[in-house]
Amino acid sequence: MAAIETQNLTKRYGSDVYAINDLSLTVEEGEVFGFLGPNGAGKSTTIDILLDYVRPSAGSATVLGYDAQRDADAIHQRVGILPDGYSLYDRLSGRDHIEFAVDLKGVNDDPDDVLDRVGLDASAAARPAGTYSKGMSQRLALGMALVGDPDLLILDEPSTGLDPDGIADIREITLDHAADGGTVFFSSHILSQVEAVCDRVGILNRGRLVAVDTIDGLRDAVGTGSTIRLTVNTPPRGLTADSMEGVADIVVDGDTVHATCTDPAAKIAVVDAVRAAGSTVLDIETREPSLEDLFAEYTHTEPAPTTVAEVSR
Numbered sequence: 001m002a003a004i005e006t007q008n009l010t011k012r013y014g015s016d017v018y019a020i021n022d023l024s025l026t027v028e029e030g031e032v033f034g035f036l037g038p039n040g041a042g043k044s045t046t047i048d049i050l051l052d053y054v055r056p057s058a059g060s061a062t063v064l065g066y067d068a069q070r071d072a073d074a075i076h077q078r079v080g081i082l083p084d085g086y087s088l089y090d091r092l093s094g095r096d097h098i099e100f101a102v103d104l105k106g107v108n109d110d111p112d113d114v115l116d117r118v119g120l121d122a123s124a125a126a127r128p129a130g131t132y133s134k135g136m137s138q139r140l141a142l143g144m145a146l147v148g149d150p151d152l153l154i155l156d157e158p159s160t161g162l163d164p165d166g167i168a169d170i171r172e173i174t175l176d177h178a179a180d181g182g183t184v185f186f187s188s189h190i191l192s193q194v195e196a197v198c199d200r201v202g203i204l205n206r207g208r209l210v211a212v213d214t215i216d217g218l219r220d221a222v223g224t225g226s227t228i229r230l231t232v233n234t235p236p237r238g239l240t241a242d243s244m245e246g247v248a249d250i251v252v253d254g255d256t257v258h259a260t261c262t263d264p265a266a267k268i269a270v271v272d273a274v275r276a277a278g279s280t281v282l283d284i285e286t287r288e289p290s291l292e293d294l295f296a297e298y299t300h301t302e303p304a305p306t307t308v309a310e311v312s313r
């Protein structure tokens with residue numbers, strides 16, 4: 001059984017705004033699936049339909065085998081949700097929030113265990129949520145999503161406002177959940193985080209799913225190619241990519257040679273060719289296309305700028 005399955009799902013506002021358009025997507029049980037897209041791509045709308053907060057204009061969706069519209073209660077019972085625009089009760093403590101989630105789901109989780117799992121200590125747990133920093137609030141909201149050990153965790157931008165420790169915690173919690181057989185579906189702009197935890201990613205652009213694959217699969221499909229940069233003692237003579245299989249381009253710039261390889265194995269051939277053209281290779285650097293490169297390739301937009309927190313991870 002698929003954890004999430006949508007078929008030709010469409011949400012139209014008015015006659016011409018398509019928030020999502022003909023979206024067919026399957027997320028298998030036990031997968032960590034990253035749902036990516038630029039602002040306004042339709043990520044939140046998709047999640048809202050899965051949880052029956054929004055009704056589709058056409059198409060269908062199932063979550064853990066339940067119909068998203070008919071069986072919303074059963075879905076809410078088995079799914080842990082961290083919504084994008086969640087809100088907390090300022091006057092209630094962190095512990096009160098977790099107890100509330102425990103009561104709502106009718107489970108018997110120990111609130112202290114949940115709080116501990118998301119890194120909120122006893123003194124933080126006793127304070128009103130209104131005094132929390134953004135990062136603490138995010139941890140608490142994630143704790144509420146984890147109550148009842150859900151089969152599926154849906155996290156909409158889970159890293160918003162978190163410091164590097166918080167981001168690392170989210171990664172650990174996500175991987176733990178998957179290791180226990182749970183499924184994680186999360187949308188994120190933090191592509192390095194997606195790359196670190198996801199089995200597969202789907203890229204949504206203007207309401208349409210433009211790619212679904214593993215990150216390696218996306219690399220192969222885009223053919224962006226890995227790049228190799230050689231520092232040489234003297235420029236190689238007469239070096240071109242023309243007869244070199246798997247090499248898209250070679251540029252010689254003084255004592256540096258840049259080559260773009262569509263076949264990763266061709267990197268060795270580049271080194272051999274440079275040496276055969278009379279140069280001694282002093283240094284070699286290689287770079288695989290990042291998820292940022294792939295994202296830009298599929299959406300023709302720049303991803304959200306990398307934040308200081310991401311850089312320092």
Ligand SMILES: Nc1ncnc2c1ncn2[C@@H]1O[C@H](COP(=O)(O)OP(=O)(O)OP(=O)(O)O)[C@@H](O)[C@H]1O
Pocket residue numbers: 013017018019020037038039040041042043044045046084
């Ligand atoms: N209630 C609504 N009425 C009209 N248009 C809407 C409504 N809700 C969403 N949209 C439009 O649908 C599109 C998709 O929005 P959505 O919030 O799902 O995107 P998103 O990928 O989650 O964006 P972000 O990353 O900015 O949160 C946007 O163009 C948005 O303006």
